[in-house]
Amino acid sequence: MKKFFIIVFVLLVAHAFAQQTSYVNFIKANATLNLIPDSTLVEGNVSYEIKILKATDSIFLDAVNMKFNTVEIAKSDAVFGALSYLNIDNKIYFNYPFKKNESYVVRFNYSAKPKKAMYFLERENAPQVWTQGQGKYTSNWFPSIDDVNDKIIFNLSLVGDPEYKLLSNGAITERIELPNGSVKTSYKMKKPMPSYLLALVYGKYNKETKTSKSGIPLEYYYYPEDSLKVEPTYRYSKQMFDFLEEEIGFAFPWQNYKQVPVHDFLYAGMENTSLTIFSDAYVVDSIGFNDKNYVNVNAHELAHQWFGDLVTAKSSEHHWLQEGFATYYALLAERDIFGENYFNFKLLESIIDLSHQELSGEGTSLLDTKASSLTFYQRGAWVLHILRGVVGDRVFKQAVKNYLEKHQFGNVETSDFIKEVERLYGKSLTSFVNYWIKNKSFPYEKAYEVLRKESEFINEYAMVDCEAKTSKCADYLKYYVSDEAKAKVISQVPDLVTLGTFKNGIKVRQAISQYVTKIPENLKTDYESLLDDQSYITIEKALYNLWNNFPLERSKYLAKTRGISGFSDKNVRLLWIVLNLNTAYYQTDDKQKLFNELVDYTGEAYNVDLRMNAFQYLYLMKSCNEECEANLEKAKSHYNWRMVKFAKELSNKLEENKK
Ligand SMILES: [Zn+2]
Numbered sequence: 001m002k003k004f005f006i007i008v009f010v011l012l013v014a015h016a017f018a019q020q021t022s023y024v025n026f027i028k029a030n031a032t033l034n035l036i037p038d039s040t041l042v043e044g045n046v047s048y049e050i051k052i053l054k055a056t057d058s059i060f061l062d063a064v065n066m067k068f069n070t071v072e073i074a075k076s077d078a079v080f081g082a083l084s085y086l087n088i089d090n091k092i093y094f095n096y097p098f099k100k101n102e103s104y105v106v107r108f109n110y111s112a113k114p115k116k117a118m119y120f121l122e123r124e125n126a127p128q129v130w131t132q133g134q135g136k137y138t139s140n141w142f143p144s145i146d147d148v149n150d151k152i153i154f155n156l157s158l159v160g161d162p163e164y165k166l167l168s169n170g171a172i173t174e175r176i177e178l179p180n181g182s183v184k185t186s187y188k189m190k191k192p193m194p195s196y197l198l199a200l201v202y203g204k205y206n207k208e209t210k211t212s213k214s215g216i217p218l219e220y221y222y223y224p225e226d227s228l229k230v231e232p233t234y235r236y237s238k239q240m241f242d243f244l245e246e247e248i249g250f251a252f253p254w255q256n257y258k259q260v261p262v263h264d265f266l267y268a269g270m271e272n273t274s275l276t277i278f279s280d281a282y283v284v285d286s287i288g289f290n291d292k293n294y295v296n297v298n299a300h301e302l303a304h305q306w307f308g309d310l311v312t313a314k315s316s317e318h319h320w321l322q323e324g325f326a327t328y329y330a331l332l333a334e335r336d337i338f339g340e341n342y343f344n345f346k347l348l349e350s351i352i353d354l355s356h357q358e359l360s361g362e363g364t365s366l367l368d369t370k371a372s373s374l375t376f377y378q379r380g381a382w383v384l385h386i387l388r389g390v391v392g393d394r395v396f397k398q399a400v401k402n403y404l405e406k407h408q409f410g411n412v413e414t415s416d417f418i419k420e421v422e423r424l425y426g427k428s429l430t431s432f433v434n435y436w437i438k439n440k441s442f443p444y445e446k447a448y449e450v451l452r453k454e455s456e457f458i459n460e461y462a463m464v465d466c467e468a469k470t471s472k473c474a475d476y477l478k479y480y481v482s483d484e485a486k487a488k489v490i491s492q493v494p495d496l497v498t499l500g501t502f503k504n505g506i507k508v509r510q511a512i513s514q515y516v517t518k519i520p521e522n523l524k525t526d527y528e529s530l531l532d533d534q535s536y537i538t539i540e541k542a543l544y545n546l547w548n549n550f551p552l553e554r555s556k557y558l559a560k561t562r563g564i565s566g567f568s569d570k571n572v573r574l575l576w577i578v579l580n581l582n583t584a585y586y587q588t589d590d591k592q593k594l595f596n597e598l599v600d601y602t603g604e605a606y607n608v609d610l611r612m613n614a615f616q617y618l619y620l621m622k623s624c625n626e627e628c629e630a631n632l633e634k635a636k637s638h639y640n641w642r643m644v645k646f647a648k649e650l651s652n653k654l655e656e657n658k659k
Pocket residue numbers: 300304322323326
């Protein structure tokens with residue numbers, strides 16, 4: 001029996017490696033899912049409509065650690081009958097004499113307790129569930145196909161508590177109350193997509209809806225307590241949407257566009273088709289907007305709705321067709337808002353990062369499947385910027401449009417795009433492709449040269465260099481050079497800051513708070529005014545430096561910044577507590593209570609960034625007590641890898657110190 005089992009297994013595995021897309025087409029999945037947050041369980045009944053392209057006696061779906069029952073099959077418009085199946089090796093095989101050109105419906109019930117790709121958590125004492133398919137495999141929570149080349153129309157119906165929002169890809173077709181008091185929300189898609197873009201979110205949200213110029217509903221979700229943060233968080237969303245539709249020249253391909261923040265997300269954002277999920281660390285108030293806003297991530301995920309979702313790279317070799325395009329089009333959208341200089345400065349920053357990568361010998365071809373994110377994203381964007389310069393705006397835009405039209409809802413590789421450009425350009429791009437795309441090293445000096453030629457602003461920034469100690473540097477701060485250039489001078493020679501320097505804008509003042517750490521007496525009053533700036537970064541740095549430089553005035557600084565929380569990681573509040581605890585004569589607060597608050601922030605109820613911040617301060621104060629250590633231990637098994645990495649490293653340091 002055992003031996004036989006092994007033989008079957010080997011045969012099945014061999015079968016699995018043949019391209020399943022060549023003999024079966026999974027056309028549509030209709031499913032009703034029941035989420036049970038208390039037991040981190042998902043249950044569903046699913047029916048797949050399939051068309052057989054080549055006769056076969058077995059087809060499969062990827063299904064990680066799932067239980068199945070009532071597995072049935074019907075030929076189109078016939079009666080369902082039991083279907084023999086084998087659930088093995090994280091797949092379910094359906095065995096049946098499938099005939100060429102026949103259509104069938106396969107249906108089944110399943111349940112799963114996903115270890116990844118679907119996350120059940122608590123936020124503000126309420127459950128929240130969200131998914132992440134890319135890099136984690138949707139087949140952990142929904143029986144589907146891990147191959148990005150198999151595009152399916154997914155229609156999910158979600159059952160849950162009526163107090164909660166249930167979000168998925170596509171548009172809502174009905175919302176009905178069930179006899180048991182729960183609600184079923186049904187979504188339908190019109191067009192197919194790969195399963196890694198299938199998503200759902202379950203949680204307490206309100207929403208605000210706008211409409212794009214072209215009539216697409218834009219839904220902005222937010223936590224009920226965050227109504228004042230909706231405007232700064234989603235600022236420019238509609239402008240960027242309208243801009244990208246126009247710039248790309250291909251109408252937004254989906255029925256609507258929903259964006260929803262989730263707690264402790266694994267990345268900045270994820271471009272699930274018509275349902276972008278992003279980290280709630282980007283939910284900001286109007287001050288936070290100045291330091292750390294969602295604009296770039298917002299534009300990036302939106303651009304993916306075309307580049308990635310509409311046309312999908314066939315394999316990871318062509319990953320830049322997603323990330324390079326999303327990065328480049330996000331930059332174009334930001335240029336539309338913040339102007340040419342901003343755009344060029346971002347391009348400069350990416351040259352600097354890419355040059356560091358080159359110099360450390362870690363650069364790779366853009367088509368290397370093991371390339372870094374920096375290569376896929378920034379080098380990819382640079383390739384498009386250079387290409388556009390070579391072939392001209394008109395050819396570039398038309399070629400992108402043709403490429404999307406020709407390959408819409410399909411899969412692509414690099415040559416598909418290049419061919420479209422060459423056709424309109426009328427010349428071969430082989431040497432361009434070799435030099436900018438295939439070449440192992442990124443020609444960053446060439447890129448820099450191009451950028452300096454294109455931009456006066458960058459040219460000036462390059463010339464303003466005080467590392468060589470030129471006598472001009474003091475003048476740069478007095479006369480007109482850009483704020484970016486002034487910030488550069490301050491970072492290089494902070495001693496040059498005078499009273500006049502404080503009269504500059506927010507970026508220059510931020511540089512002062514960052515680099516002028518020894519505050520001369522004559523700058524004291526102006527330095528204190530940094531505490532009123534509309535920037536939580538500036539406030540945090542200035543508070544620390546003032547507290548440090550003027551010990552006798554600590555009470556004044558603490559009183560002034562009392563009640564400022566900062567970003568979602570409470571950067572200002574945490575520093576304030578720590579400084580307060582270290583100001584013995586300042587007795588306005590119950591110190592024990594403040595210390596308890598700090599320790600409390602290491603607990604599971606808070607977001608990852610806040611917890612890491614709190615752990616770090618307690619470590620620095622050598623005060624990680626029993627509760628803090630217990631929370632650190634628990635943090636080691638968090639689903640978020642950043643938390644885990646941090647907790648393990650800090651835990652090792654604590655051990656070291658005990659020795
Ligand atoms: Zn991306």
